[in-house]
Amino acid sequence: FLDILALGFMVPINEQFYNDAGAASYGSNADKLIYNGPYVISGWEHEVSLVMTKNEKYWNAGAVTLTEIKGLIVRDAESAVSAFIDGNLDIVDLSGSGAAIQVKAQDHEVQSFYDGATFYLELNLTRPDLQNQNIRTAIAYALNRADFCENVLKDHSAPALAFISPAVRSAGGSGSFRGKVGDLLEDNSRTKAKRLYEKGLSELDVSSLDLSILCEETESAILQANAIAAHLQANLGLELAVEPVAFGDRLQRLSGKNYDLALSGREPGYNDPLAFLELFAAGNANNHTGYSSEAYRKLLAQALITVNDKDRQKICQDMEELLLADLPIIPVYFRMQDYAVASGLKGVYRSAFQNLLFTYAYVEK
Secondary structure, three states: HHHHOOOOOOOOOOHHHHHHHHOOOOOHHHHOOOOOOOOOEEEEEEOOEEEEEOOOOOHHHHHOOOOOEEEEEEHHHHHHHHHOOOOOOOOOEOOOOHHHHHHHHHOEEEEEEEEEEEEEEEEOOOOOOHHHHHHHHHHHHHOEEEEEEHHHOOOOOOEOOOOOOOOOOOOOOOOEHHHHOOOOOOOOOHHHHHHHHHHHHHHHOOOOOOOOEEEEOHHHHHHHHHHHHHHHHHHHHHOOEEEEEOHHHHHHHHHHHOEEEEEEEEEEOOOOOOOHHHHHHHOOOOOOOOOHHHHHHHHHHHHHHHOOOOHHHHHHHHHHHHHHHHOOOOEEEEEEEEEOOOOEEOOOOOOOOOOOEOOEEEEOO
């Protein structure tokens, strides 16, 4: 409950300030926001930079050391890495294949944290071929996630052999959910995958499948989709066409169930297994698969009213196990966010549910 209250859309705002700013303008510029945290936005050049200065009225202002933080908005990942290496940035996220390697080569330490995101394949269950359980299971077993993480992502992301991220705590609140439940899928189980695929083709009375994978038209998404297609071709003989489309077009096609497979990701809004599992609630607009299960619906209804930690953990575990037995989705990897910090900057804290905390950061002299 406390995690939900901490979500941005649950945080109260000053009504008079909001009305004075106007609904259309609130949040659009530095002077159209009201602040109660350790920093206030003192400068905002849209699409270029953002400047935050220490909030002297913050309740714990004495603990805040940095007086000003300037953030540069750099759209190109390679340019951001170059700016860090050249000393023009003090902290940088390392996204894109090989970014961490490039930074390490310049003797900078690469740090990582699970940011909570799971990337997975959505399967359109309105497609007759994908209604076949053996076909879906074969695809899940045919992926070589370890190779994908090592040779495609080239960062610290981990193979996802379940749906809920290792960053999420258990339903009981102690320890990680993933640590208590463990893996639920097999990785790169080629022999079993091929056998199930052939059985599925026989049940469908076809010799091959005509399927495609939908992805966003970014360099990284296309790279990942092509790698997945290569795994399925090598391990199953399944020829999977890659369809890169613009962000808006991708959302439209997902919502209209105008796709076969799609590469998608989910970042939990709060630190609880239901942040993932509620995706398949009846009527959830983000369930693009067409998956509907009465057993799953009943478990979700139970989870929402159960207060005993042990019972709630068991219900959430049963839900995830059912989901990965039915396989409307196929997990691929748990994203770890690699980043680098300048050697003199200390006390920066990062975690999945607040991302970046500068409150106790300082520059070592």
